[in-house]
Amino acid sequence: MTAVWRVPLAIPLAIALGALASHLLFGSLHKPDGVLSQPIAVVTAWGWSGVAAWSIYAATMLVAGAAYWLAIVRSRQLSLAVILSASALACCAAFAFRFSFSSDVYIYAAYGALSATSHSPYVYLTFPPAQLVDAYWTHAIGFEWPSLPACPYGPEFIGILRAVVVATHFDLAHTLLAQRIMSISAFIAALALTAYVIPERGRLLAAVIGLNPVVISTVADGHYDALVFLVIALAALVSFRRPEIGGLLAGFSTLLKATGALAALALAYAIGSRRFAAWAGVAIAAAIGVQWVATQLAGGYQKAAPTHLVTTDSDVIALCIRGFIALGLVARTIYNARKGDRAATLAAAALTIWALYPNDYPWYGLWLLPLAAFTLERREGPVLLVLTFTITLRYLSDAYGFAPAGTWLETIALVIPLAAFSRKPLAT
Numbered sequence: 431m432t433a434v435w436r437v438p439l440a441i442p443l444a445i446a447l448g449a450l451a452s453h454l455l456f457g458s459l460h461k462p463d464g465v466l467s468q469p470i471a472v473v474t475a476w477g478w479s480g481v482a483a484w485s486i487y488a489a490t491m492l493v494a495g496a497a498y499w500l501a502i503v504r505s506r507q508l509s510l511a512v513i514l515s516a517s518a519l520a521c522c523a524a525f526a527f528r529f530s531f532s533s534d535v536y537i538y539a540a541y542g543a544l545s546a547t548s549h550s551p552y553v554y555l556t557f558p559p560a561q562l563v564d565a566y567w568t569h570a571i572g573f574e575w576p577s578l579p580a581c582p583y584g585p586e587f588i589g590i591l592r593a594v595v596v597a598t599h600f601d602l603a604h605t606l607l608a609q610r611i612m613s614i615s616a617f618i619a620a621l622a623l624t625a626y627v628i629p630e631r632g633r634l635l636a637a638v639i640g641l642n643p644v645v646i647s648t649v650a651d652g653h654y655d656a657l658v659f660l661v662i663a664l665a666a667l668v669s670f671r672r673p674e675i676g677g678l679l680a681g682f683s684t685l686l687k688a689t690g691a692l693a694a695l696a697l698a699y700a701i702g703s704r705r706f707a708a709w710a711g712v713a714i715a716a717a718i719g720v721q722w723v724a725t726q727l728a729g730g731y732q733k734a735a736p737t738h739l740v741t742t743d744s745d746v747i748a749l750c751i752r753g754f755i756a757l758g759l760v761a762r763t764i765y766n767a768r769k770g771d772r773a774a775t776l777a778a779a780a781l782t783i784w785a786l787y788p789n790d791y792p793w794y795g796l797w798l799l800p801l802a803a804f805t806l807e808r809r810e811g812p813v814l815l816v817l818t819f820t821i822t823l824r825y826l827s828d829a830y831g832f833a834p835a836g837t838w839l840e841t842i843a844l845v846i847p848l849a850a851f852s853r854k855p856l857a858t
Contacts, residue, residue: 438516441641445523448490452528468602470536471529473572474694475831483529484829485645488822494643494818502806502815504635509623513633517621518641521614522644526649531825532793533574535652539605540571541581542591546600550728551588563600570602573648580733584717585724586685588653605692610652617649617656622661624800627670631803638803639796644818648784648793655796657790658686662693666701671725673706677768680706683712685720692783693797696776726818745834748841749788755844756785766810777801777810784817792821809851817848 438782456471457478465471473483501508501516541551543563555562557572581588594612596606621640625632637830639645671675680697683690691714693784698707725731763778780801783792795818802818805811820843827835 433511434504435512437497437504438501438508438513438637438641440812441494441501442519442523444497445490445646447519448486449523449526449528450488451486455482455486455703456528464569465759468570468573469606471531471535471828473529473825474574475532476829477831480829480831481826484531484822484826487527487531487825488779491643491647491822496726497645498641498643501637501641502634505634508633508637510622510633510636513620513625513636513671517636517646518614518618519776520643520646521617521650522639523640524647525610525651527647530651530655532648532651535606535609536571536574536794537578538591538652539602540575540578540611541588541596542593542595542605543567543581543600545588545592548593550732552725552728552730553606553732554578556581561703565601567600567815568606573702579730583687585684586682587657587687588724590657602720606652610650613649613654613656614651614655616660617646620660620663623660623667626664627663633695634806635800636803638806638815639799640800642818643790644792644794644816645796650792654687654795655689655793657671658683658690658693659796661686661690662697663695666697668704669675669697669701669706672717673701673703674709677703677706677709677711678713681710682717684714689794689797691717696780700772700776702772712848733857735739745837748837750786751841752844756782759785771808773801773831774810775809777805777808779812781810781813783816785844789836790805790821790843791824792818795821812850813847816850817843820844820846 459476461471461476462474462481473480476483491703501513505513520562539564542549547563555578557568557576557578560568560578561570562568590612591609594608595605598608621636624639625636628635664679665680665683667675667676668679677694677698680694681691683694694714696712697708701707759778759782763775763782766774766778780798784794784798787794798814798818802814803813805814821840823839824836825841827833827839
């Protein structure tokens with residue numbers, strides 16, 4: 431028993447060693463001109479150096495993943511304080527990586543700056559000729575996003591971004607730093623709330639969600655799914671006494687990101703409260719209305735010319751494979767629903783959505799983990815856990831700079847975990 435607490439602490443240690451390796455090898459990697467002048471180095475189109483950088487990241491995730499699995503198995507022997515501490519340390523270790531594989535934190539800053547300077551974030555821009563704040567902002571954002579898509583996020587998140595940009599006095603490096611700290615803080619707070627909501631499974635939930643090294647890396651990169659997750663966790667806590675208020679909270683998370691609507695509906699199904707479901711539906715509808723009004727007041731939603739996800743015959747084959755997989759997962763969802771197993775139904779439904787969604791990235795794995803924690807004793811849980819790791823393959827096409835490979839990498843990342851359906855469920 432004395433040594434059990436060391437298991438979760440092996441996760442931040444493994445990530446810290448990976449971060450150290452990223453610093454030691456960064457200088458030997460051939461990078462595009464301009465990377466070193468960026469506040470955060472993002473691995474995009476680095477060729478074989480990008481593959482090498484991804485290999486460092488992937489190896490780190492595998493080693494930390496082994497400790498993660500042990501932590502899940504022994505979660506009932508761990509205290510919540512140890513799990514939360516290990517999660518916070520792991521976030522700090524991931525924060526220390528010399529490079530990132532996602533430039534989304536830059537686009538968040540851009541939307542906040544547009545709003546703070548009284549410009550519409552719902553307009554498609556290209557750099558140049560578009561200008562943003564000053565020459566440094568324009569160059570830095572344009573380097574990562576030569577074409578800035580019209581903002582797809584909710585007005586509440588735009589308001590948060592505007593406040594961050596203003597509070598940091600339009601200092602881009604500090605803006606990015608503040609966003610990453612905010613994401614990590616929200617993640618740890620959501621973990622504590624989630625464990626408190628369902629105390630009989632709290633430590634297992636905290637371990638499955640809070641110690642997943644891949645999701646931790648996306649949180650440290652500044653992805654704000656953690657903020658939405660915090661609102662959903664708070665809604666779940668409130669719903670036990672005031673389901674109507676909990677439903678409103680969950681539904682209004684849509685004002686942060688559209689993912690909140692799916693999470694709210696899933697929570698309504700899991701709770702099984704009609705009042706919660708009704709008020710969540712009202713809040714989602716209201717949030718959509720607010721989003722429409724905010725967009726119209728800003729001059730309307732002006733997106734770029736549509737892009738085609740299917741560009742080659744190879745893409746068609748990959749998408750057909752995913753379509754057939756989705757059909758099988760729909761059948762599994764219906765089977766679980768007829769058995770009355772709500773957790774397994776939601777897990778299979780999440781896999782179905784994942785198979786159909788055309789742009790799966792690791793940060794969406796956060797939403798798979800609560801479902802995995804409730805289905806480890808069934809077939810779906812291990813599949814969800816493995817998927818959160820295999821989806822790191824999606825970074826590989828961006829790191830090398832060959833976008834057409836992304837469709838197949840997402841397909842491979844989906845197919846590999848499905849083998850876990852043939853294994854016996856995990857006893858926890």
